[in-house]
Amino acid sequence: MIDPADLPALHASHGGIWLRDGGRTQGLAKGRAIARAAETPVLLLNAPLTGQRLGYPELNGLDLLELWAFLHPARFLVPTPKGLAAVLNLAVPASEGNIPGLLQQAAQVMLDRLGSTDWTEREGGWTAAQSLHRLRWTWAPLVAPRIAKPKEAERWLFSKLPEWEEAQPRPAPRTIALDEGQVLARLDALTGEGAEPRPGQRAYAAAASAAFLPRRHRDQPNMLLAEAGTGIGKTLGYLAPASLWAGQAQGTVWVSTYTKALQRQLDRESLRLFPDPAIAAKRVVVRKGRENYLCLLNLEDALQGGFTGRAAILAQLVARWAAFSKDGDMVGGDLPGWLPTLFRRNGSTALTDRRGECIYAGCPHYRKCFIERSSRASADADIVIANHALVMINAARGRETGQRPQRIIFDEGHHLFDAADSTFSVALSGQEAIELRRWIMGPEGGSRGRRRGLAARLSDLASYDEEGGQAIRAALDAAQALPADEWLKRVVAGEPFGALEALLTAVRATVYARAADTGEADAGYGMETELAEPDGALVEAAQEAALALDALIKPLVRLGRRLEAVIEDAPDWLDSAARARIEGAVASLGWRRDLIAAWLALLTRIGGPADPDYVDWLAVDRIEGREFDIGIHRHWLDPSRPLAEAVLKPAQGVIVTSATLKGGGEWSNAEGRSGAVHLPHGAERFEAASPFDYPGRAEVLIVTDIKRGDIAALSGAYGRLIEAAGGGTLGLFTAIRRLRGVHARIADRLARAGLPLYAQHVDPIDTGTLVDIFRDDPRASLLGTDALRDGVDVPGHSLRLVVMEGVPWSKPTVLHAARRLAGGGNAYDDRLIRARLAQAFGRLIRRAEDRGSFVILSAAMPSRLLSAFPPGTPIRRLTLDEAILAVNASARAQTLGETAALGHQGAESGMPPQETE
Structure with a gap:
């Protein structure tokens, strides 16, 4: 068998590239590293991320994360060298040059576990290894020989998963009144004996x-x-x-x-x-x-040939996970968030x-x-x-x-x-409409997969009930008016097919015509315009589309009624399983009928008086100049x-x-x-109010000498502030373009100082995993947008500095303008900004021992918004140089305080500390 120590190991970061081969580690230039990785499989940790660092996104190799996903399918792992070392009880590398050696050690430890009797996830491993060998998984030649063939046939996924049982409906809850003394006693039991008293909590x-x-x-x-x-x-x-x-x-x-x-x-x-x-x-x-x-039927289709190439390998690893998963949750559950990204998300969404x-x-x-x-x-x-x-x-x-x-x-x-x-809200867009068509029609042309239309899903009903069969056929005919494959190409070319594509063509023409006056058409971003004063072409297209949707909703209504009648008739073949299937179909039909009815209500408004309860607008959605959807949107004003x-x-x-x-x-x-x-x-x-000592442990620093729009100055400020804090920085942006610009300018510089930098919309890693990496490494920093402003809980030394690129003003959309007008103008905006500032500041202090700085890189920060911060929090306006000195002093104080706090939490009660929120 191949010895992992004989395999070359490659590590690339913003700080450099290292290859270990033949017992020797050397630094390489990008070109040589790419050539070496292309000529023979090398050991890697997170191939997409390594490939991005090399500028070679097609990089593949012996990715240790894939091996971990096979070995321990539902176990947590921070996908970094430090995280890998921690779960395998190996020494954390002292420098990046030592990481290739760690990869070789880790490979050896994991491969050795395959032959160990205490490998707890052994069941199904041999069968999966054989399948992966046929799919030419790079790890298969090393994995398959190390797993002994079981003496008896393995209980694999579909035979192993337990079945749920029908239960009698739960009766209505009893009417009771809680006694306050009992509630407080329950709280005491939950917090644990000896826990610090919290009067506010009681x-x-x-x-x-x-x-x-x-x-x-x-x-x-x-x-x-x-x-x-x-x-x-x-x-x-x-x-x-x-x-x-x-x-x-x-x-x-x-x-x-x-x-x-x-x-x-x-x-x-x-x-x-x-x-x-x-x-x-x-x-x-x-x-x-x-x-x-995870949809088991979709997974079965993928395992039986529905997926090919790398997607087929992902399906096998997901099947391994499903056999050990707590609940089958693929998004935020015990499926590693990094697993789909290893396969460039090729196929993962098709499994749900x-x-x-x-x-x-x-x-x-x-x-x-x-x-x-x-x-x-x-x-x-x-x-x-x-x-x-x-x-x-x-x-x-x-x-x-x-x-x-x-x-x-x-x-x-x-x-x-x-x-x-x-x-x-409701959106009548090309993407929404084609999904409705696919739900009704099923596969068309040469499309593959297990997609099934109405006729296939309800074929037995059509044979049992002639009226129901007629309704299905009428729905199929009417669905021809919905957008079909390659609808966007036809709309852009001005050659629509059907009433809905003609409507989308008119919407696009209106948006572009009105955007020409504002310059939005050349900016490359999404465009929108208020649905007001539509021209004749748009009104006529809306009327034709409404007729087409009306022709579609009628047979769906009839079909729903016939399905309900079948349940009432209770024919001999209607056992409990068939009843459950028809009840599910009734609910699904109801959802689509409601959707089409909302579309009809939206279309009938075009050319008529506005409804004051709603805000309607037309939009062309684009990413970096590339159109991907067109539609009409309706939101409640409130x-x-x-x-x-x-x-x-x-x-x-x-x-x-x-x-x-x-x-x-x-x-x-x-x-x-x-x-x-x-x-x-x-x-x-x-x-x-929070019991934390914000006046003594936090500060708000408003930097006044960074010119708005100067990306070089903004990048320099972020880089110097992160260096002053020694990492542990959460950087928040309101625009992805500026985030990418800052990251590109400072990532290499920080890496050379031993300060890893990660970023949303840059690194090929999901947001949850990025936060896990950030939390695990006190010297790492993370750049992101709104999702990080609201969803990050990183207590302790790992987060000691929050930097906002500026005041988080609202994007000037049609919807925002309408709500601003109804909500009091500037006062409405101020309420939103205060809320965003309060949320962002809330990331900083998560427990009593925390200390940190909150920096806003904007001289234009209005004083009226400062009430967003906790009373007594020191707020200073100062230059960048002064802010760097303050951040450095705060970070040093946090480092000293962190050492004193270790081991103290929970020592009295023996229970873990309470979460802060």
């Missing part, structure tokens, strides 16, 4: 318990708006009454988040509620949209149900389906951890009518408005109105909570953006 838990009282008003829930500053411990503060109510009332509490990071945190905290992991798995369930979960084509009980894997198992588990759970969008959809139009959320806790409540804005009607009013109790719920402003801001303003009796309020 007051928060007592206030939150009011949401679990019997509903006082017929037309609204018991609702609490709670702003709890960082460090209050609000997670356990609301879990105490929630878990107590769920246990006594035998009901379910939905805890909703906006970010996947908080979902993972809540899942970890569930072990405080139920220390036994087996019990916790039953009592606390994580729910996401079905597009997040993103088109809504699920055939439910018609699927041979229905009884093992991860999505169905999660849905059924949540029916009997005490706590369901979900996201804002899923809770809203489930409440408004979910097919699980018996599971509509009645007791809801919206954590990260400052995002509720944005989530509602997305959920209750999306908290449908939120209140569809989600809040039907519920029994609702808590909306966040560390920055008021956004640095007044309670009226929280009431307006949460929907409470639309409830007849409003909401109760609770506020607890």
Whole structure:
């Protein structure tokens, strides 16, 4: 067998390139490194990232991350040399030149595990190795000989996965009233004996318990708006009454988040509620949209030849993961976030149900389906951890009518408005319309895959019910008017086919005509214009498109009625599986009918009077000058109105909570953006300030000598500030172009100083993994956009400096302009900016021992916005040189304080410290 020590190992970073071969390590130029990697497989760690560093994106080799994904499919690994060394108990390399040697050692350790009797993920390994060998996986010649053939046939994925069982519907929760003393006792049990007292947390838990009282008003829930500053411990503060109510009332509490990071945190905290992991798995369930979960039917198709090349290898590794996964969640679950990026995301999205084509009980894997198992588990759970969008959809139009959320806790409540804005909006675009066509028509022309149209999914109904069969055929005929493959080419060429493509052509012409006056057409970015004063061509195209959609919705309505009639008739062949399949089809049809009805309402507005409740506009979406979609958009002017009607009013109790719920402003801001303003009796309020010493441990530095738009000066400022802090910097940008420009100028310089720099929209790594890498290395820094401003929880020395490129002004869109006009002009803008500043500042201090600096590179920072920061926080306007001295002093103080704090947290109680949010 091949000895890994005989294999060359390559490492490339912004600081240089090193190759170890024949027992000797040497530095190489890019050209030689590329040539060497091309002539023979070399050991690598994260081939796409290494290839990017070399300027050779097609680089492939013996990627140790792929070997790890085979060896330990559902285990966490930070995909860096340090992370690899940590999980394998190897010495962390002292310098980058030593990393190739580490790669050889790591390969040897991992390959040796394949022959070890304590390899816990052995089951299915031999079978997978044989399949991967046939697919010419680069690791297969080293892996396959090291795995002994099992004496008996292996229980592989589809035979190993457990089946879910039907259960009797859960009765309605009992009506109870929580005793405050019991709630506080539960909180004490959750925080642990000897935990530091938190008066704010106890007051928060007592206030939150009011949401679990019997509903006082017929037309609204018991609702609490709670702003709890960082460090209050609000997670356990609301879990105490929630878990107590769920246990006594035998009901379910939905805890909703906006970010996947908080979902993972809540899942970890569930072990405080139920220390036994087996019990916790039953009592606390994580729910996401079905597009997040592995579809077993799609996977089977991929394994049986639906995928080729590298995508087929990814499918085999995903199958390995699925056999050991906790819940089949491919996005934010226990599938390594870096795995799809190793394959340039080639095929990963096709393994989930993103088109809504699920055939439910018609699927041979229905009884093992991860999505169905999660849905059924949540029916009997005490706590369901979900996201804002899923809770809203489930409440408004979910097919699980018996599971509509009645007791809801919206954590990260400052995002509720944005989530509602997305959920209750509608877009009639080329991409949306062609997906509808594919859902109805199935595969056309030479397309491959398991995509199935209406006729294929409901073929038995067509033979049973002639009227239903006629409705299916009529829907297929009417769907011909929808955009087809290569619709964008025809629209751009001005040669549309069908009424919907003609509409998109008219939309594009209108947008370009109006953009010519503003210069947007030459900027390369997306363009939009208000849907006002449309010309005759657009009005006529809208009318023709409306007729085509009307011809489509009618047979879909008839088909839905016939499906409901079949359930009522209950023919002999309608067993429980068939009933479940038809019920799923009814729900899926209902969703599409609602979508088409919304499109029709949008089209009938064109040429007529505007509806004051909505904001409508036309858009051409582009990336770096390349068009990818065209459409008409409609958003609620105030999306908290449908939120209140569809989600809040039907519920029994609702808590909306966040560390920055008021956004640095007044309670009226929280009431307006949460929907409470639309409830007849409003909401109760609770506020607890953060216990952290912001005046003593944080500072806001406003740098006044960086010229706006000077990318060289901006880059120099970022580079010098990161060096002053010794890394540990989160850099926030409002434009991807400036982020890339800064990164390109400073990455090499920082790497030579031993300060790794990572960036969203630059590095071929998913955002969650970037944050994991940043958290794991105190000398690393991370550049990003809005997603990092709101979704990063990095306590300790790894984050000691936050730098914003400037004031986070709102992008001047049609939607923003309308809401600004309705919301008070400058006052509306100021509320949004304060909220963004408060969120960004909140990344800095995550626990009492933290210390850091918050830097804004803008002399134009208005004083009226400074109320976004905690009272007493020192705020100074100064030059870049002065800011660098201040950052360096703060970083040194944090380093000294970190050493003193190690080992102190949790020492008294023996329990892990509470999360800060």
